Amino acid sequence: MIYSTCTFNPEENENLLQKLMSTEFEATAVKLPHFAGLRADRFQMGYYFFPGQTESEGFYIAVFQKTGGNSNQRKKDKDKGKSKSGHAAKHTALSAELPLIQHIPHFIWSETDQLQATTPFAFEFYQQINGLHWLKRGLHLAQQFKKSWAPAYDLVYSLDLQWELPTLAVEHEKALQILHGESQTCSAEAGHYLITYQGQHIAMVKQLGQRFNNLHPTEWRIRHLPKK
Secondary structure (H helix, E strand, C coil): CEEEECCCCHHHCHHHHHHHHCCCCCEEECCCCCCCCEEECCCCCEEEECECCECCCCEEEEEEEECCCCHHHHHHHHHHCHHHHHHHHHHHHHHHHCCEECCCCCEEEEECCEEEEECHHHHHHHHHCCCCCCCCCCEEEEEECCCCEEECHHHHCCCCCEECCCEEECCHHHHHHHHHCCCEECCCCCEEEEEEECCEEEEEEEEECCEEEECCCHHHCCCCCCCC
8 A cells, every 4th residue: 555645744644654553554664665865754654755856846655565454443343243244245235236347356335325446455544544534535436316326437547447338439539529528419329438549448428319428527628629
């Protein structure tokens, strides 16, 4: 597991990690290969890259290797009894119902009407540091509607966990238009499609009638298309 920040504030770096390691979180810090500009923190858990000493803007990084199960989490699971087991079983059954492709195991859980996924180790880590406000935890997998689940946009760029969707291959000009946020006229069956360019997933759309809704997030869209 890699923990990294863009700050040099010890409270957000080694001090936070020291508190985590004082719990029953079973992992050990991994030493990184030394090179010019690398500076270990005072607890020898992570490393600083300072501007001017390395060819970067600077950041902090720590690498951990899991050494075993989390006894604290096991105790919580035991206390919750059948409730916890039923909750996990529900999510396991749900993931089996969805048309998902995964090569490594994922832990899947729901937050309101949103389905999230991450590795079991990462999920344990989230549980250990409840004091933080997470902007994002894991992969956004799906959104629940009245009678079904709809695939989330994170799946477009997921390297392992994927949703089996039909694809629509496009050429260079149309690919740019889609990434610009434009909708297109298209004759296809209703439903979600992955847009591909040269064999790579680049966007997701939802076909409605004779056109599709472009689901590419506004903040990711290309602002200005190249002039012809």
